[in-house]
Amino acid sequence: MKKILLGVLVMLMFTINVSAKENKQKYKDYAYDLVINTYHWTEEDYNNLVKLWNKESNWRVKAKNGRFYGICQTKKSNYGKKYNDYKVQIKWGLKYIKKRYKTPTKAWKHFKKKRWY
Numbered sequence: 773m774k775k776i777l778l779g780v781l782v783m784l785m786f787t788i789n790v791s792a793k794e795n796k797q798k799y800k801d802y803a804y805d806l807v808i809n810t811y812h813w814t815e816e817d818y819n820n821l822v823k824l825w826n827k828e829s830n831w832r833v834k835a836k837n838g839r840f841y842g843i844c845q846t847k848k849s850n851y852g853k854k855y856n857d858y859k860v861q862i863k864w865g866l867k868y869i870k871k872r873y874k875t876p877t878k879a880w881k882h883f884k885k886k887r888w889y
Contacts, residue, residue, distance in 0.1 A: 796831040799843065799858045806866055813875055821876035824883055825865070833858050844868065 800822060807818045828845040829835035833856055841848045843858065844865030854860045873879040873889070883889040 795833075795858075799831050799833075799862065802859060803862050803866070806862065807876070811866060811870060814877075817876040820880035821866075821869075824876060824880045824889065827883065828889075833861060 803821060803825075804818050807813045807821060808815075811817075825831055825843055829837075829843050831843055833842055835842060835845065837845055839847055842851060842855065842861040844861060846864065846868070848855045851857075851860050851864055869876055869879045869889075873882060879889045
């Protein structure tokens with residue numbers, strides 16, 4: 773019985789881990805589409821966005837750091853009622869980067885100097 777339970781637990785942990793990786797890839801794919809096709813930024817910008825949000829949240833929708841939340845780590849209230857929606861978070865984050873830094877590459881450079889963006 774213990775071996776069966778252990779086997780089920782291992783399978784469940786593997787499934788959760790695979791699911792999390794698949795979700796992160798889905799989030800990155802969504803961000804890639806916006807970066808390239810909506811903002812008309814470059815592949816370099818996308819790669820720097822990935823680095824930036826890997827540092828901020830590792831692409832976790834429910835990541836928390838004090839009062840900051842989500843993939844791009846802002847106040848929950850900035851996302852609105854759908855604060856757990858990865859699309860809402862990514863759209864908000866890209867708009868913020870565009871307004872404040874112009875490109876993800878410039879945001880990443882700022883982050884490397886200051887450890888925040």
